[in-house]
Amino acid sequence: MPNAATGNEFDYVVIGAGSAGCALVRNLSDRTGSKILLLEAGGSDERIEIQDPTKYFGLWGSDIDWKYETVPQEFANNRALRWPRGRVLGGTSSINGMVYLRGDRLDYDTWGYLGNYGWGFDEVFRTFTSMEGTSNGSSSGPLMPAVVVDQSPLSQIFIDACGELGINYNDNFNSGKLSGAGWNESTIYQGKRQSSYRAFLHPIIDRPTITIETNAIVQKLILNSSHRIEGITYIKDGKEHKVSIARELILSAGAVDSPRLLLLSGIGAPEELRSIGIKPVVELPEVGRNLVDHMLIGVAFGSASKIDGRNPFVTESCAFVGSNPGVVGSNVQISFVNEKNFVEGYEVPEHCFTVIPGIVRPQSRGWIKLRSSDPTVSPLIDPRYLSETADLDDFVSGIQISREIAKTKALSPWTTGEVAPGPGCSSDKQIRDYVRSVATTWFHPVGTCRMGIDSGAVVDPELRVQGIANLRIADASIMPTVVSCNTNAASTMIGWKAGELIANSKK
Ligand SMILES: Cc1cc2nc3c(=O)[nH]c(=O)nc-3n(C[C@H](O)[C@H](O)[C@H](O)COP(=O)(O)OP(=O)(O)OC[C@H]3O[C@@H](n4cnc5c(N)ncnc54)[C@H](O)[C@@H]3O)c2cc1C
Numbered sequence: 332m333p334n335a336a337t338g339n340e341f342d343y344v345v346i347g348a349g350s351a352g353c354a355l356v357r358n359l360s361d362r363t364g365s366k367i368l369l370l371e372a373g374g375s376d377e378r379i380e381i382q383d384p385t386k387y388f389g390l391w392g393s394d395i396d397w398k399y400e401t402v403p404q405e406f407a408n409n410r411a412l413r414w415p416r417g418r419v420l421g422g423t424s425s426i427n428g429m430v431y432l433r434g435d436r437l438d439y440d441t442w443g444y445l446g447n448y449g450w451g452f453d454e455v456f457r458t459f460t461s462m463e464g465t466s467n468g469s470s471s472g473p474l475m476p477a478v479v480v481d482q483s484p485l486s487q488i489f490i491d492a493c494g495e496l497g498i499n500y501n502d503n504f505n506s507g508k509l510s511g512a513g514w515n516e517s518t519i520y521q522g523k524r525q526s527s528y529r530a531f532l533h534p535i536i537d538r539p540t541i542t543i544e545t546n547a548i549v550q551k552l553i554l555n556s557s558h559r560i561e562g563i564t565y566i567k568d569g570k571e572h573k574v575s576i577a578r579e580l581i582l583s584a585g586a587v588d589s590p591r592l593l594l595l596s597g598i599g600a601p602e603e604l605r606s607i608g609i610k611p612v613v614e615l616p617e618v619g620r621n622l623v624d625h626m627l628i629g630v631a632f633g634s635a636s637k638i639d640g641r642n643p644f645v646t647e648s649c650a651f652v653g654s655n656p657g658v659v660g661s662n663v664q665i666s667f668v669n670e671k672n673f674v675e676g677y678e679v680p681e682h683c684f685t686v687i688p689g690i691v692r693p694q695s696r697g698w699i700k701l702r703s704s705d706p707t708v709s710p711l712i713d714p715r716y717l718s719e720t721a722d723l724d725d726f727v728s729g730i731q732i733s734r735e736i737a738k739t740k741a742l743s744p745w746t747t748g749e750v751a752p753g754p755g756c757s758s759d760k761q762i763r764d765y766v767r768s769v770a771t772t773w774f775h776p777v778g779t780c781r782m783g784i785d786s787g788a789v790v791d792p793e794l795r796v797q798g799i800a801n802l803r804i805a806d807a808s809i810m811p812t813v814v815s816c817n818t819n820a821a822s823t824m825i826g827w828k829a830g831e832l833i834a835n836s837k838k
Pocket residue numbers: 346347348349350351352370371372373391414415416417418419420421422423424426427428429430431432547548549550583584585586588592773774775776806807808816817818819820822823
């Protein structure tokens with residue numbers, strides 16, 4: 332494999348080998364054969380906790396986690412929440428829960444409605460289809476998401492319980508309609524995690540036009556006086572390296588690090604940059620703004636029977652519901668797992684299951700800012716969780732629906748009773764207090780380099796950063812609004828689509 336530090340010239344440099352970055356490099360390489368350098372701050376993904384789908388909880392807080400943390404959350408009992416992010420080949424797709432849901436037609440048609448041509452549901456549906464493969468050969472992309480086999484019987488009982496409440500069976504969440512209860516697809520292939528790196532790049536690792544430089548921490552983008560990116564600097568083995576860029580630089584460093592790298596390079600709100608000693612180069616005040624994240628909470632029940640041990644920690648099934656009957660589509664995603672989850676601080680018996688309502692169209696918006704001009708210092712992250720009352724209201728409904736699910740004929744024989752928050756937590760006020768003290772991140776931050784056609788947008792619909800000639804962003808940060816389900820599939824699709832956009836603009 333050629334070494335970037337030897338002075339090779341590259342057509343394209345991509346920063347970040349995560350969900351989006353790996354998909355982008357593969358698609359761009361397949362389409363153009365260009366010389367591409369992929370720089371990744373982390374290293375090898377050869378470890379059992381990544382490959383074995385049941386062991387990923389052990390990766391959070393480990394050496395392959397960026398270990399970010401929010402500032403104390405004013406509306407969530409002043410708790411500072413941990414924000415794991417993958418720092419390894421595959422990025423966060425190497426440490427995530429592997430649920431693979433594309434999103435709802437409404438999610439992408441909203442992007443289209445906002446002026447983002449090419450990003451409506453029908454267009455992104457084609458992108459998903461070309462990126463994914465199926466075991467029956469109906470499509471032949473490299474990523475092989477599928478419903479897990481050998482499901483736990485209790486997951487089926489959850490779906491039956493939802494049916495009793497009129498939450499109808501949805502036989503394919505990835506068709507563009509999320510509402511209903513059904514089976515999640517997962518990025519588990521042949522019994523192992525299929526991260527973006529494993530799907531897109533590992534199979535072509537010997538392709539001579541692709542150079543992957545690991546343990547390479549990009550520090551800064553170098554702009555010339557015409558606002559063109561000339562190169563970047565990165566640190567590897569304690570030494571600084573420079574790489575020049577023939578055609579384009581693409582940031583795929585994720586919703587925290589893409590805006591962070593822009594800010595470190597003087598691209599952002601001028602006053603804020605000056606206040607920490609960074610010379611503003613390009614005025615783009617919304618860099619780091621529009622931060623949105625899903626939250627979730629556990630409602631845990633003791634189990635009357637020993638829980639089947641199949642697929643532990645894999646969220647096999649879930650339901651998408653409206654927090655009230657007038658909701659268009661669904662704004663609460665209720666996951667179901669066969670063990671204790673997201674009920675921090677509560678005593679839970681060994682045999683238990685958790686119903687996990689999550690708010691998937693939150694109204695609260697926050698920001699990411701730099702603390703200092705030092706690239707080694709973690710940024711300030713303030714998602715302003717629960718700052719909008721509507722988010723609390725959605726949680727109250729989600730918890731009430733979760734409790735109804737547990738009371739159904741299908742599920743009640745399994746239940747010895749609710750253990751968290753427990754029957755004592757019944758009034759709206761008590762439930763809100765529970766939410767403020769226990770609800771946590773669903774690990775889905777997006778939106779910090781928002782795509783749009785207005786003057787405040789950070790990137791345009793072709794993912795080009797406003798005011799800079801040869802810089803694009805392709806990762807979760809560009810989502811103008813968050814998709815109403817887990818965000819990995821959408822992030823990966825953004826990378827794959829970016830590969831196509833860049834290849835087309837080269838013609
Ligand atoms: C614990 C957890 C569980 C999750 N579970 C699910 C799930 O089950 N299903 C789902 O759909 N979503 C899940 N998500 C969310 C989903 O994985 C992310 O939305 C998605 O991976 C984001 O992709 P990305 O390409 O934007 O960023 P990432 O995948 O994070 O990629 C960014 C890459 O850039 C690298 N990088 C950053 N800064 C630099 C730098 N300065 N120099 C060089 N490289 C750099 C990083 O190391 C990383 O490899 C989960 C997330 C977490 C944290």
